[in-house]
Amino acid sequence: MFGYVTANWKELTKEQQERYGAIYCGICRGIGQQSGELARLGLSYDMAFLSALLMSLYEPEETGGKGRCLPHPFISRTWVDSKFIRYGADMNVALAYYNCLDDWQDDGKPSARIMAKLLEGRCPAIEERYPRQCGAIRSCIARLSELEKANCANPDEPAGVFGELMAELLTYEEDLWAPTLRQMGHALGRFIYLMDAAVDYRRDLKKGKYNPYIAMGLGENRERWEEYLVLTMGRCADAFEKLPLVQDKPLLDNILYSGVWTNYRRKRKEEDPQ
Numbered sequence: 001m002f003g004y005v006t007a008n009w010k011e012l013t014k015e016q017q018e019r020y021g022a023i024y025c026g027i028c029r030g031i032g033q034q035s036g037e038l039a040r041l042g043l044s045y046d047m048a049f050l051s052a053l054l055m056s057l058y059e060p061e062e063t064g065g066k067g068r069c070l071p072h073p074f075i076s077r078t079w080v081d082s083k084f085i086r087y088g089a090d091m092n093v094a095l096a097y098y099n100c101l102d103d104w105q106d107d108g109k110p111s112a113r114i115m116a117k118l119l120e121g122r123c124p125a126i127e128e129r130y131p132r133q134c135g136a137i138r139s140c141i142a143r144l145s146e147l148e149k150a151n152c153a154n155p156d157e158p159a160g161v162f163g164e165l166m167a168e169l170l171t172y173e174e175d176l177w178a179p180t181l182r183q184m185g186h187a188l189g190r191f192i193y194l195m196d197a198a199v200d201y202r203r204d205l206k207k208g209k210y211n212p213y214i215a216m217g218l219g220e221n222r223e224r225w226e227e228y229l230v231l232t233m234g235r236c237a238d239a240f241e242k243l244p245l246v247q248d249k250p251l252l253d254n255i256l257y258s259g260v261w262t263n264y265r266r267k268r269k270e271e272d273p274q
Helices: 016-037 037-043 045-058 083-107 111-118 122-129 131-149 158-170 178-199 200-206 223-242 251-271
Strands: 062-069 077-083
Touching: 016 045, 016 077, 016 122, 016 251, 037 083, 037 111, 045 083, 045 158, 045 251, 077 083, 077 131, 083 111, 083 131, 111 122, 111 251, 122 131, 131 158, 158 178, 178 200, 178 223, 178 251, 200 251, 223 251
Parallel strands: none
Antiparallel strands: 062 077
16 A cells, blocks of 8 residues: 655656655665664655655754665665654554554465564564554554455545544654644545555456445446545645645655656556556
8 A cells, every 4th residue: 555655756856866765765774773674675665755744844953874785785875864764764664564464464465474573573662662653553554454344335434544544654743733744644645545446446356355446336437536536635735735845845746746646647557558
């Protein structure tokens, strides 16, 4: 359900590409330092958006450097570090763990079980640092599992639950910006869930897996799906534009207004080459 909130790389300037790559490498580096090298296997570009958003909003002190790493031993990479880079790293690990645990319990995937075991020992420390966020991840994934097992025919229910999860992830602390970040996160989470359901429709239909569009008997209705997505992203963008963002604003604009749609259409094309 991740891998959608990423940039349209071709539309980024060289400087933006370097900045985006440095944030991503910083998160990867943070995961290795805080949770061990193997935890890097669950790295997602979505957390680069989370960290960039919070750094743009709060403008924390940043450090950085350049060097080689285990995934790229021959090429020196630029990285950036801040408390929000480290936050993104922790949230990446927590999400990967609970998602793998859910996949193992629901579908019996051996790879998910192995990955969950690798990450299991890292989660108590993360939960101690961020109990609200980790509690939301655990609770929301459990509720999603229940709705899927019940074959919930109302897509608003599971999408809303995933929205709650993202709302808590975007909200780093309870401050002036918390209500706006929660509004944005809730809409973004709904968007991710509904987009994932649209992309996976044919695959889920073939495998007999839960999909809210299948459960509601909607059939393959791409125009209606896109209406849902446009409306939901509109709500996300409305909250996003209320935030006083300057640093990395063009990069964040690219992700929300171009990257997510580019990813959606690419994934749809992969599912339906015609």
